[in-house]
Amino acid sequence: MSEATEVDRVYAAVEKAAALAGTSCAGDKVLPVLTGHQDLLDDAVIVFSMTASASRSGGLDLSMTVPSGHTDPYSFALSKGLIEPTDHPAGSVVSDFQERFPIGMYGIDVDVAEGFKKAYVAFPSDDLRELDKLVDLPSMPRSAAENAELFTRYGLDKVTGVSVDYKRRELNLYCDLTDGEPMESELVQSMLREMGLKEATEQGLDFAKRSFAVYPTLSWDSSRIERICFAVITTDASTTPTKSEPEAGQMWDYATTAPYAYVGEQRALVYGLALSSEKEYYKLGAYYQISDYQRKLVKAFDSLPE
Secondary structure, eight states: OOHHHHHHHHHHHHHHHHHHHTOOOOHHHHHHHHHHTTTTTTTOEEEEEEEEOTTSOOOEEEEEEEETTSOOHHHHHHHTTSSOOOOSGGGGHHHHHHHHSOOOEEEEEEETTTEEEEEEEEOOTTSOEEGGGTTTSTTSOHHHHHTHHHHHHTTOOEEEEEEEETTTTEEEEEEEOTTSOOOOHHHHHHHHHHHTOOOOOHHHHHHHTTOSEEEEEEESSOSSEEEEEEEEEESOTTOOSOOOTTHHHHHHHHHHHOOOSOTTSOOOEEEEEEEOSSOEEEEEEEEEEOOHHHHHHHHHHHTSOO
16 A cells, blocks of 8 residues: 555544544644654554543544654654744653663654644663653653652552653653552552542542553642543453443443454553542543554453453
């Protein structure tokens, strides 16, 4: 298939996912990213993620993972005029990681209605990093070091990578749970209280036990933890973090109809339960394209006991 045809194929899927999520898709925001990576689209891991909300205006993100040999997403966005240069430390995170660590892959995140959103830097899957090796990087928020002991106490000390949201000026730590024990309810509630975040519901606690990763969100403006997200990967569309309507219905509809390209397999999904100090909300990503790594994770976590 030609590279131009690949762009058309993926863009058509983006448009379908956006319609299902109840949001618009802006070609001038999405197509520069697809065409800039057109030689990689056939093999890229691609996820379309919606946010479930009572207002049905949560939007849709296109997330794409590409090899580390490609131009990193922050440099790409600058070169294409998708983001403005900045002296803020957020603009140095990717380069700081490149200078100090081996990089396994990059990721780029685009709000399909508003444009470039995040850059991801991930370590090789067999060479993850301990949190204490990251906190002293010049560009890291001080909240990473100030909360490092708390993260470590709750088993959030093995990091697969980070992402930077350049508009919000926030950083996510991606903490790996694949080799650990399930996060029991008492542990989760204790952690949320210490972090100053909203406690989870009973349904949320049951959901959190199946997490393969936890994503704390930090900013450069304070030492507090802004949010945390528990992520569950599965092929089971009923694995939702809430039974509340209309959110549960929105997620079910999206999980069972979102486009995906690996015909003959079950659709791979990643659900998220996000908690801030005041509220909880829900995310759902449908993998449009996956790799054997995601297949392995799905198989492992779908086999966990209820």
